[in-house]
Amino acid sequence: MNITLKVWRQKNNNERGRFETYQVKDVSPDMSFLEMFDVLNEDLITEGKEPIAFDHDCREGICGMCSMYINGRPHGPLQGVTTCQLHMRSFKDGDTIVVEPWRAAAFPVIKDLAVDRTSFDRIMAAGGFVSVNTGNAQDANSILIPKTDADLAFEAAACIGCGACVAACKNSSAMLFVSAKVSQLALLPQGQVERHERVIKMVNQMDEEGFGSCTNTGACEAECPKNISVENIARLNREYLSAKIAK
Numbered sequence: 001m002n003i004t005l006k007v008w009r010q011k012n013n014n015e016r017g018r019f020e021t022y023q024v025k026d027v028s029p030d031m032s033f034l035e036m037f038d039v040l041n042e043d044l045i046t047e048g049k050e051p052i053a054f055d056h057d058c059r060e061g062i063c064g065m066c067s068m069y070i071n072g073r074p075h076g077p078l079q080g081v082t083t084c085q086l087h088m089r090s091f092k093d094g095d096t097i098v099v100e101p102w103r104a105a106a107f108p109v110i111k112d113l114a115v116d117r118t119s120f121d122r123i124m125a126a127g128g129f130v131s132v133n134t135g136n137a138q139d140a141n142s143i144l145i146p147k148t149d150a151d152l153a154f155e156a157a158a159c160i161g162c163g164a165c166v167a168a169c170k171n172s173s174a175m176l177f178v179s180a181k182v183s184q185l186a187l188l189p190q191g192q193v194e195r196h197e198r199v200i201k202m203v204n205q206m207d208e209e210g211f212g213s214c215t216n217t218g219a220c221e222a223e224c225p226k227n228i229s230v231e232n233i234a235r236l237n238r239e240y241l242s243a244k245i246a247k
Helices: 033-046 118-127 147-157 164-168 175-186 195-209 219-223 231-246
Strands: 003-009 018-024 096-100 109-111
Touching: 018 033, 118 175, 118 195, 147 175, 164 175, 164 219, 175 195, 175 219, 175 231, 195 231
Parallel strands: 003 096
Antiparallel strands: 003 018
């Protein structure tokens, strides 16, 4: 395959960015999208040019680092797939592919396709944890949890914090991310002690970081690589209202 890449290049958050065009030849359909970028970067280095900066880590679809906006969609054209798990067979010979970083005020560009997502870390630090002493690990059957709640908590915990929901939202809202992190603890006994305090702190931190309001369009769920449900947003709203009333 021969493809044309239009890649966003930006030295840092203080300088203007621009698209640069690259021709990538003899691309194997079995390459992952990131492997294709590795090949391109090797060619750029050989030519004495600056390689393209992009985030990556596990390359197994579980860390959320490989965040790219590909042809107008977070993580590319496939649903339920991260960028590192996207393969070049999803494209055709001769295609032009436009690659950009996440576009959100709360995700400032570090360089090229790499953005600063520490705003998510600060939201988690505000309340996305259990600090009470829960003692030693107990037998699985000693704390009875309804299977429905356990399943919902597990599904919410699958969120990898990649930020695709923010990138997909017209308002750059982080509601799906925050709701998933609130839900996974609100549904379990271990999260009950700090339940009200947690949701208020995390929502306040989300607003402080500059994320927008929920648009209610469902774009976040549609583009989430882990298929996190917008039902979590409804649960977050209920949790927040209950916490405010209790306060």
